[in-house]
Amino acid sequence: MIIKILGSAAGGGFPQWNCNCRNCADVRRGVTGLEPRTQSSLAVSIDGRNWTLLNASPDLRQQIAATPELNPASLDPPRSSPIKSVVLTNADVDHVAGLLNLRENQPLFLYADRRVLSALAQNVIFNVLDEEYVARVPIQRDRMFEPAGCPGLGIEAFAVPGKVALYLEDEKAGSDFGTAEGDTIGLKLIDLRTGRFACYVPGCAAVDDALIRRMTGAAVILFDGTLYSDDEMILLGLSQKTGRRMGHISMSGPDGSVAALARLQADRRIFTHINNSNPVLRKSSPEREWVESAGWEVACDGMEVIV
């Protein structure tokens, strides 16, 4: 199984259009040790010819252009694409806006939780994905399915502690803003020939025992790397929100992901969906050294992972 990390940044990307924090300012002026990153999307394939996208970031057109495998080959018909299906893990802008790039009457299967499909249905703009060409298929959690057009690939979705998308938050619904199960899912990506699997969890508010059980046995873990510490955006003067408020666990601290996932035995653990405020984006930083010494990698755009 081949996994291509098309975009490794959280919402807004790196740099973010209106952000002038030290990370964003330095990456703009080309400081060594920092590299630009587009927003969170992956592509996965068994045969290298037929691909499933995992999330569709706002930067998807740029990401496809930068990835030869995702473009039509020279002898293909006038309209064609190696992208056969798309699976969404939530309804956040950084994971669904890129669907608008997949218009132009191309047959495609779109898989998501009913909660996420319902969020899309509240937006008439997604009708540019004409139902005549694009099937919207609800995912049954905890049951493996084989995404259309990608032979040899199995996917199983599971619920993950999270938060409903920002634009659907209901202030009156209490401290969880109306979040329900299915608003955030993780994906088990299975090579059906070998049984080896990876787990992809780009958004996660907390690691509980159920999640640990789910990821046990994974050869590769691709995990929510939004923030290094819960209050980093507040300390940098960028936002009034903690990671907890945004539905993202931090890397560091006693409840952080590095500690919580330490007992998993994976060949590779990779942080992705990294926010522009995160100090691990700087190669020489002590925070980067700390996550690497704990056995984690920090994803970059174009990274290829073989499972």
Place this chain on the structure above:
Amino acid sequence: MIIKILGSAAGGGFPQWNCNCRNCADVRRGVTGLEPRTQSSLAVSIDGRNWTLLNASPDLRQQIAATPELNPASLDPPRSSPIKSVVLTNADVDHVAGLLNLRENQPLFLYADRRVLSALAQNVIFNVLDEEYVARVPIQRDRMFEPAGCPGLGIEAFAVPGKVALYLEDEKAGSDFGTAEGDTIGLKLIDLRTGRFACYVPGCAAVDDALIRRMTGAAVILFDGTLYSDDEMILLGLSQKTGRRMGHISMSGPDGSVAALARLQADRRIFTHINNSNPVLRKSSPEREWVESAGWEVACDGMEVIV
């Protein structure tokens, strides 16, 4: 007045993700005389420090990153942007999807016809542009306004023959699919210090006398360059739609834009919003030579126009 062409392609961009026509295939493999283009957006400024965007293409994040003037300067606060306002000319995906890149609580003024604001309001996803920060202001046609934060710039919108956005087409509403006045507008961009002005008309179904009167006296014309000939997408096997069906006039032919606009006396006439099927995208083509010999330029990304 400075106009930067951020993106000069029509919807889908050049190359388009699922297109394997000769133009797209050749630009992908780097054939001389063809260059990639992102989707239709402009930026305009009088002082070079405060900018108004004209349309927000799906590629806006990439376009901002490629345009130093549109990024925070080194001494700016942690969150800031030289982009102060956005004006939309219709509700097509290639002109509005980029609004989703302008999230993150940045104060901004968004101007559009009531018809276009109503299309946005039908999509809850645009609520990521929090009304606390982003004011949505209806444009009065035929009355000049000064977009907030861009001193010295005047804009006047005028109705243009066109078509309602694809995702809002009403098959039951007859041959115009429910199109109403205001669905497509053109913009007169006025330097209030000098009175000189440019006209920006990225979508236009036909040139009538009212439109000619509007554009008379313009120093620069930026005009709908979607197709060279009405049936080119059909002949290339890309679509079953003519330009007329899509709401776009062609460049060539007795009713084409080159003939219809020949009597205007502008310093520069520039085609933008160019579809991937258009033969003028190829520098050495007879079609490119023909439009150039008629006094037209073909826009490319990053082009700067001083009015």
